[in-house]
Amino acid sequence: MLRVHFTSEDLTRVRVAPGPDFLWEITNSVQTLQRRDGAREFDAWRRWARPRLSGGRTLLAGLLPPRGYSPDFLTPTSGDRASLQAALDVLLSTPHPRLRTDLSQLATSLRLPGWVRSLAAGDTDALRRLGTALHTYQLEALAPYWARIRAHVDADRAVRLCSLLDRGTEGLLGGLGPQFRWRHPVLEVAYPVDQQLHLRGRGLVLQPSFFCWPTPTTLADGELPPVLVYPIHHAAGWAGPAPDAPPTEGSGPLGPLLGHTRAGVLRATLTGCSTVEAARLLQVTHPAVSQHVNVLRAAGLITTVRTAGRSLHVATAEGRALLAAEGRAVPPPTERGAAGLHR
Structure with a gap:
């Protein structure tokens, strides 16, 4: 307890x-990948992920056992973590005493691979190797589903x-x-x-x-x-075949209907966002976002609330219903011919 x-x-x-944390999702998924529970939620993803992962998976598994303690420094709670690279920069700047403390504690319950001794000492090459493994794992196992x-x-x-x-x-x-x-x-x-x-x-x-x-x-x-x-709750069939390449924010069933960027703006308004936040998320210009917001608002899919000098765009009930329908549009793997912790 x-x-x-x-x-x-x-x-x-x-x-x-405000959203998923890159490093928590990496560490939690590495642990989940090593277990067999949660079959309904994760087995389709496990079958998809395991054959496509390179050697970085083994390296990370040596630091993240399926159960028991795993190092705190792998999921930093401070600094800029708005992007994967920003999160990795924070992790790779972990003070050496923290590395030694966390990895020494891990060694009390797990036989560690030899390279981890260099990591515990703050060796630059070992840190770079860890950063590469985390980045590669994100691209191979999570980015297509992000x-x-x-x-x-x-x-x-x-x-x-x-x-x-x-x-x-x-x-x-x-x-x-x-x-x-x-x-x-x-x-x-x-x-x-x-x-x-x-x-x-x-x-x-x-x-x-x-x-x-x-x-x-x-x-x-x-x-x-x-x-x-x-x-959190997982929609049935969420792991229905992923694309081979990382998706853009506006991809998905709504992309061809609304346009990929406009669909991305609508998704961003699910929990409320400003024009600046949507532009940053989708990597487009502020005027482009404003244009899409105007179209979505005229269609009754979003509303704009102005408070304390700030405009916040929020999906209406109709907009949320459209996004919910998009989530249900992804069929389970069997319908698409798919092959059959604590700290």
């Missing part, structure tokens, strides 16, 4: 992460934010799922070991994770900025 202890100040500093992963996380975030608006922070915490139980001022979480996390006014980031399975997870070191990573 994990027990998260809140103060009154902590209850005002709970937030839901739009679907993001859509699932965005949908969960929308549910959590509605819960927060309707029932407040304690309602949000109490409604995270059957693995959670709120007993003021403690959140009890199903966990494979006993652990106490005292927030002490630092607040808590709730990080929905597509590959977190089967229980929530957190960092082992309670002195690090607190984060609680939890599993």
Whole structure:
């Protein structure tokens, strides 16, 4: 059991992460790939991923056993993590004492490959090797599905934010799922070991994770900025054959109908976004986003709310229904001829 202890100040500093975290999805998926549970959720993806992965998978598996402790430094909680490269830059700048501490703890329960000794010493080549393995794994195992992963996380975030608006922070915490139980001022979480996390006014980031399975997870070191990573619901057939190349943000069934960029703008409004945020996400110009926003608003698919000098574009019920229909449009693998943790 994990027990998260809140103060009154902590209850005002709970937030839901803005989207999937690259490094949490990598680490959680490497662990999930090594297990056999969660067959309904992950077996189709496992069958697809295993034959296409290069040697980086073995390297990462040596640091991320399917169960038990895994190093905190692999999922940093500070710095810019808005892109995979930014997240890797933060990870690869981990102070040497943190590397030694985390890898020494891992060595108490796991026989480590020889190169990890160099990594623990902060060796530049070992760090570069780790960064390459993480980047390659993301491209091979996750990038083709990233739009679907993001859509699932965005949908969960929308549910959590509605819960927060309707029932407040304690309602949000109490409604995270059957693995959670709120007993003021403690959140009890199903966990494979006993652990106490005292927030002490630092607040808590709730990080929905597509590959977190089967229980929530957190960092082992309670002195690090607190984060609680939890599993989300998976749509049936989500792993229906992925494209061979990483998708663009606007790809998918709605792309040919609306245009790929316009479909991407509509997806971005599912949880609300500004013109600047949508332009950054889709890597297009602000005027281009504004034009697509005007068309979507005229069609009744989004609305724009202006508050405190900021314009926020939000999908309407009709827009959300269209996005939900797109999610259901991906058939299960069998219909498309597909071959048959804690911290």
